[in-house]
Amino acid sequence: MEQISDAELVVRARDRGDGVALDELLRRHRDTAYRVALRICLNPAEAEDIAQESLVRAWRSLDRFRSDAAFSTWLYRITTNTALKRAGRRKDVVMAELPEPLGPDLDPAGRVVQRERLAVATTALASLPPQQRACWVLREVEGLSYDELAEVLGLTLAAVKGRLFRARAELTAALARYDEDTATEDTPTEDTPTEKPPSKDLP
């Protein structure tokens, strides 16, 4: 079953009522639906609901799915719309657990800095309007092309670029503020005790 393409699974599940094909299709795409939902709504429990709802919606509208399109792109659209509808209703955001920073060769201090920078960026991401966040997530995390973004979000290319620009500028500004604050904390002031010069009396 794992070698069968998504398009073939859709045909089997939709036209022949093949339950095994349906299970495989859902299993194959549940991570994508969950990941996108989580990055947009930033709430793990809600992301589970959104992912489940999106998979059911995708099944309900399998009749409208064109086999020449990628199933994943189609699911991105359904999941994003479902997540954005919910994000518009909710005000509370529960931050998901942060991933481990990249770079296994980082020393402990480097890992702490990386982790703090990631926390700052994730907070900045949470403060973006949901539509901007969705655009950024689909581009930067899911790697969709600009054309795919326009299709999934139902936007013009210019609108996609505009949203990405604002989201990126916000993240960069948040990281720059963090770096500035950290640099200020690390700079010794006149009041800061420094290492004493060696005493002349010492042998």
Place this chain on the structure above:
Amino acid sequence: MSQAPHCPLDLLPADVAAWAVDGEPVDDVDMPAHVATCQACQAVVAAVAGSDEVGLVLRNAGPAAPVAVSERAAGRIRIERAATALAAALADAGARVAAAAVDYLVPRHRRDE
């Protein structure tokens, strides 16, 4: 009071940012050469620099969905499928009963006439 630099080609910041981060082409403009001399576009490039590092971390740390997500979805789909089949069967049975009633009642009605 200093004025913000202005791009002589009137390029949109969103287009410049898309080029800087993703290499999206800007029609008929040699972007590296232009940005090298345009302060406005340099400011845009600086405004988005480094934002992709966050995406890279998140991309490499995509959480897996709990198995229950697809299992519950499959359960709901099966229930909906069964309900649809039941509704169709009931509708079919109702139509048969109605047809049988007509078959039974019409001759009686004619006879009574």
